[in-house]
Amino acid sequence: MNKNLPLAGIRVLDLSRYLPGPFCTQILADFGAEVIKVEDPGTGDLGRHLPPLIAGESARFYTVNRNKKSITLDLRKEEAKEIFKKLTAVSDVVVDQFRPGVMDRLGLGYEELKKINPKLIYCAITGYGLSGPWRDMAGHDLNYLNLAGVTLLNGTKDSLPALCGVQIADIAGGTLYAVIGILMALIHRQKTGEGQLCDIAMLDGSVSLLAYTFGEWAGEGEVPRRGDGLLTGGYACYNVYETKDGQYVSVGAIEEKFWAQFCQKVGRPQYIEQQYRPEMQSEMIADLRNIMRTKTKQEWVDFFAEDDICFTPVLNLEEVSEHPQVKAREMIIKLANFKESGKDVILPGIPIKLSTTPGEVKPSFPALGEHNDEVLSSVGYSREQIRKFREDKVV
Incomplete structure (x- = not known):
């Protein structure tokens, strides 16, 4: 690990799955954080199994999980909970993407973990937030954009509301705001020594993306319509x-x-x-x-x-991948014939360009539980204890 990177020395326990949380922690890893994926034994992050597959794992998994470590813990078992608490005591950040209340029911919610580590920054990424009447509702990117009013603005005047071609709520509303929240909390901790809870709702983030649209609504005095505005297809220019x-x-x-x-x-x-x-x-x-x-x-x-x-x-x-500007900025990375699969893995580059401490892309991807021994031994467990954890399916 490059000790000169801005987040070197920061340890992140990543409980998240699929896209929003893993992309958040990948950004932190690119800038030096030690990110430890905490996965279910046997299955791991369900994002590992999304088709299409390359070399046995999801092509999508590779795009948001580089440069991380992986351990397996069955958090339903008391021994696994104790392991997680030990790791929390020596970590800086926990990222959780479960529905509200899941970690509390496991006895591993923020209120419990901050007793172990008062400096802990706990980032919860959820669909609708930790408060409000919809806090426990299920949802996906489309649902958050629908409720935020974004979907109804997509498309032409004569078309149905159009689905977005990328996961805007997940990434802009979840990933990026989670990174911002974690970094601000780290700065606050540096000043005060206090950790805190970051409550990141993808619906909240999606609503905030309408800033200019709110200005149009206020100025025109009527709700903007699909395909009718200056920036949505209503003007020739x-x-x-x-x-x-x-x-x-x-x-x-x-x-x-x-x-x-x-x-x-x-x-x-x-x-x-x-x-x-x-x-x-x-x-x-x-x-x-x-x-x-x-x-x-x-x-x-x-x-x-x-x-x-x-x-x-x-x-x-x-x-896009061949455009000279994109290539000059190293924004698309191709790993040719990845693991001799005959297919190229295509990764996003680093969009944050720092002049003194630029991020680093390390195209290594953790196998499920690959770092169990390393991480568990780092918090004092012996070889015999780790072997027993395996026998008991704790890890």
């Missing part, structure tokens, strides 16, 4: 257009100077003054759709190559 070859390009020319240059270039200077006239949008959009269908995507890219007007092609993932 900020839209997606189909090209001759069935591909797509986009124009994001909100500023007048960009829009003017675009209009001049496509031979529609009369649209310059009509940029923000609501009654002209349908006509302009229809006309520009016809114009954009006269060239292929690449021809339009070449046509606007010298123009700084917020014009971009709409790329598929393979094109």
Whole structure:
């Protein structure tokens, strides 16, 4: 472990599964934290088994679980609970993604664990939070976005509400806010010596993403409608257009100077003054759709190559992986012929670029329970005790 990384020396016990929590702890691991996945014996993180599989485990698992350790504990057994408490005593952060109350019923909730380690930072990532009438409800990314009002804003005027292509509530509402909360709690602890509980609800995070939309609602005096706003497809200057070859390009020319240059270039200077006239949008959009269908995507890219007007092609993932800007920023990492499977594992790079202490991608992925002996011995258990734990299926 690089001791110069900003989170070197921070130990995280990660109880989370699937996406929100594991992605959170991966970010912490990239910047030096020791992350110990605490998994169920036999099955482990259910995210290990999501198809498609590469080399026997989920391709998705690899994208959010690099550079971690794995131990197995059956937390229903008293011996496992004692092991977890011992680990908590020498750890800095616990990340929990169970429904509210699960860890309390096990006797391992925050109120109990802080008696063992008052400096502990306990981050609970849940769908609806630790309070409120929906605290115990089940949910997934779609449900949180539905209740936040995001789904109804996705899509065109004439379409059904559209599902998002990525898990916005899980990642933006859960993963990223959990990282922020943990880091702020670490700073507070550095100042005061006190740990605390971080209550991260994916619904809360999703609602907060509507900040600019709330401004539109307040300013216009009516609830924004799908496909009707400046940033949601209702205006010609900020839209997606189909090209001759069935591909797509986009124009994001909100500023007048960009829009003017675009209009001049496509031979529609009369649209310059009509940029923000609501009654002209349908006509302009229809006309520009016809114009954009006269060239292929690449021809339009070449046509606007010298123009700084917020014009971009709409790329598929393979094109993204080969884009020079993405490659220059090392934002997609390919592990060729991973474990001689004949398939490449594709990982996200590190989006936080620190000049002095940049994060490190270490493409190692823990086998289930791989670090049982190492971690248990580090808190004083003998070989004989660990062997007995295995016999009794505690680990």
